Amino acid sequence: MSEGEARRRPDWRAWFAPRGRRTGMWAFVLNRITGLLLLAYVFVHLAVLSVLFQGPAGYDRLVRWMSSWPFLLFDVALVAVLLVHGLNGVRLVFVGLGAGSHRQREWFWAAMAAAAAVFAYTTYLILAPAWR
Amino acid sequence: MIGAGSTGAAIAHDLASRGIRTAVVERGEPASGTTGRNHALLHSGGRYVVKDPESAVECIQENLLLRRAAPGVIEETGGLFVAIDDEDLAYREAFLEGCRRAGVPAEEIPPDLARRLEPGLTESVRAAVRVPDAVIDPYRLVLSWLATAQANGAEVFPFTPVEAVEVRAGRVAHVVAHDLVHRRRLRLEAPVVINAAGPWAGRVAALAGVEVPVQPSAGVMVALAARLNQRVINRMRPPGDGDIIVPQRATSIIGTTSWNVESGDRIPVPPDHVRRMIEEGAKLLPAVREAPVLAAFAAARPLVAGNKESDGRELSRGFQVFDHGRDGAEGFMSVVGGKTTTSRLMAEIVADRVCEKLGVQQECRTRELALLPFHRFRWREGG
Amino acid sequence: MAEVELTVRVLRGPARASAAGGRYETYTLRADAGWSLLDVLEALQAGPAPDLMYRHSCHHASCGTCALRVDGRERLACLTTVGQIAAGRLGERTGHGKDYRLPRGARAAVTLEPLRSFPVLGDLAADFAEFFGKLDAVEADLVAARGEEATHFEHCITCGACMSACPIVASDLEYLGPAPLALALRGLQDPTKTGSDARRLAAADQPHGVWRCHHVFECTAACPAGVDPGQALMELRARLVRRRLGWREGARR
C-alpha cells in the first residue's frame, strides 16, 4: 500500500530502445548519439588545437600526422556524423514548429538521402589528396 | 457497494455525498461490465414514450440533470427519430403524442431539412422528429461518480472480487473480498450491503444465500470506423434490432440485438447479428454498408426476470430493489435493472432506503451536485 | 471463422513501479480468429488464470482502458483480433470485420505486456493515477467532435498508448507527455468549453512541457484513435513561440 512501492523510476534506457518502434524513433536515437559524439569531438578538437600556441613547428607536425590514412578515415566518419546530425537537425527545426510534421518520416529519409549524396562527394574530396 | 458500474457508482456517490461511510468493491476495472459496453446514448426518453411512458419521463428529467452535473462527459449531439416506410409512418402519431405526454421536447421537421442536417440519411425519409438525445461516455461518467465519491470519503477497490457475504443471525455481517491490487483479503463490516453486480447479481446474491430474479439479456453492437452521423438517429418505431445509430467521437455505433444468456461472462458475438446490424443500419444511413467495421461487441443487460419469458426486449427496462431482509438477510439489498441515463434517480431511491435503515436523516443532494472530472479518479489510496 | 491455436505470453506480477519486474507466463488456447484480445484474456480468466488483471470497459476503442503492448507495440486489446495476430497484421488499426484467410490449424504466438512508463496495478493493468494527474494539470475534458477535420484532438481516448511509446515520458517523470499536451491544445482551440487557458499554456510552457519533446513521433504512430498528438505538440510549441516573439495569433474564432 505504501506509495513508494508504486512510484516509477526514471528509465533513460528507453531513449535507446527501438524494439517495436518506427522511423521517428530511429531518427531520435541517431540524433541523440551523433549529438553526444559531436560534443565529445568538440572538446577533443579544441584541446588538440592548443598546439597552435606552440607555434608552427608543433602544429605542422600535428597536421602531417593528421594527414595520415587513419586520421583521414576519422575525418570521413566525422563528416558522416556531422551530415546526419546537421541535416536531420534542419528537418527538426521545421518539423518542430509544425511545418510538415505529418510528413516527418519522408523528410527524415530526404535528409538522409541528401546526407548520403554530400557524404559521397566529401569523402572523395578528403581522400583524393592522399592518393597521390 | 458490490459493483462499480453505473448503478454502484451512482449509489456510492449519493451515499458519500450524504456523509455515509461507503466502500465499493468491484471485481475488475470500473464500468467493465454492462455499463461500459452500452450504446453511449443519453436517452431523451423518445425510445420509451409509447411502450413505457414512465421510463420516458424519468429519462428526460435525468437527461437534463446529467447534462448539468457532468458536462465534461457528454456530447450534446441531439437526436432524430425518422420514419422511412409506411409502418414507421403509422407509428408517428403515437410517437408524437407519447412525447407530448412524457414531456420529451420533440419538434417535427420536414424530411428535407432532416437530410440537410444529416446528409447521410436515406432518401426515403418520410418524417423526422428532433429530440434532445445526447451521447455520453459511460466509462468516464462512472469514473466521475466514483471520483466525486472518493472526494467525499468513499473508498473504492477496483480489482477486488467478492468472495463471501457473511450473514449471521438473519443479518448481513460483513463482506470478504480479494483485493488483487494489494494482494490481501478485505473484510468489510457494514450494516448495509448493496448488490449492484448487474448481470452477475444472481451470483453475488447466492453468496449471501438469497436469490435474485435477474435475467441477463445480451445485445450486439457494431461500431464503425467512421462517423456517419452527427446526431443520434433512431428509427421511428417500437424498439427493435438495429434501429439506432449513435455517433461517438470518430465512430457510429449501431445497436442492438437482444437474446437471453446465462451470465454476463464470455458472451459471443454471433456473426449473423453483426450482419443484421449492418443491414438494418444501412436502411437509415446507406453508407453503413460500405463503412469499415471498427469493432463488434456484446454486453448483457441485467433485466428483472418477470413472469413473461421472451427474447428479453419485452422485460421492463425499469429497475427493482430487492430487500433481502425478508429472505433472512437483513441489511442486504440487490438492485437490478435500470439504465445509465436514469442511474442517478435509481441511486436516490436506493440511498433513501439505506438512510431509512440506518436511521440517517439526510436529503439527497445529487440533483444539484456537479461531478468532478473523470481524471480525478484514483485506483488506490494515495495514488 | 477459423480457429487458431494461440500461445499467449503474458507479463504477470503484483503491483509494482513499472512493467519491469514481472515474470512471463505462457498459456495456449484455441481461439476463434474473430476474437479480440479481450475475448482471449477473458478466456484465460475463465480457465488457467482466474485472477488475471487487465483493464477493459467499452470494447470499441472509446474508453481507452485496454491499451497494452502487443509484441512490443502499443495496441488496444479490443481492436486487436486473433486473426490479425495470426496473419501478422498488427500494423492495421483494427482486426474486426476482416477475413485474413487463415489456413486450417493455424498457430500463432503473441506477447502481452502492460504499458511502459506506468506503474502497474497487477499483471496487465496499468495504474493511470499519475497520467490522470497530468490531464488534470491541463484541465482536459471530453470535447465534442465538431465537423470532419483531418485531425481531431478531441478523439483522444486517454488510453496512454502515446505515453508508453514516448521515450521521454519514460525518463522524465514530470514530463506532461503527448496526450495531456494534445488535450491542452484542444482546450485552447475550443472556445465553448470552460477551463483556464492561462493554466493550460503555463503547463505547456514549463520545462517539463512541450520543450521536452524531441520529435520522435512514436506517439502519433502508436495512437489508436488517429489523434496525431505529435502534430498537436508542434502546434502548441509554435503557438508559444509566436506568443513569445510577440506575433499576433492568427484570426481567432
Add this chain to the structure above:
Amino acid sequence: MGERGYSVWAWLLQAFTGLLLVVLVALHMVANHFAKRGLLTYRDVAALFADPYWLVLQLALLFAVIYHGLNGLRAVILDAGLSPAGARRLDWALFALGAAMAAYGVGLALSIGGWLGSR
C-alpha cells in the same frame, strides 16, 4: 529555471544556432579540407585568422557550437528528469563550462591570428 518563458528562448536559440552551424561548419570544413587539397599548415591558418571577416566567422562558429552543444547536453540531462534545484545547478555548471570554452577559444583564435600583438 522553473520560470516560464525561459524555455522558449532556449529552444529557439537551439534551432537558430543549429541552422547557423550547418552553414558555418560547412565553411569551416571547406576551408580546412577542400580549399587547398589537404589540411592547412600553420602559416595558412595564421593567414586565415588574420583576416577579420574569417575571425568573426570562426568566433561565431565557436559560440554557436558551445551553445548548441551544451544546450543539447542540457536537454539530454533534463530528459532524465531533474529536480528544479538540480536543473539550476546544471545550468550554472554548463554556463561555467561554456564560458571557459569560449575564453579558451577566443584566446586561441586571437593568438593565432596575431591579434594579441605578441608576434
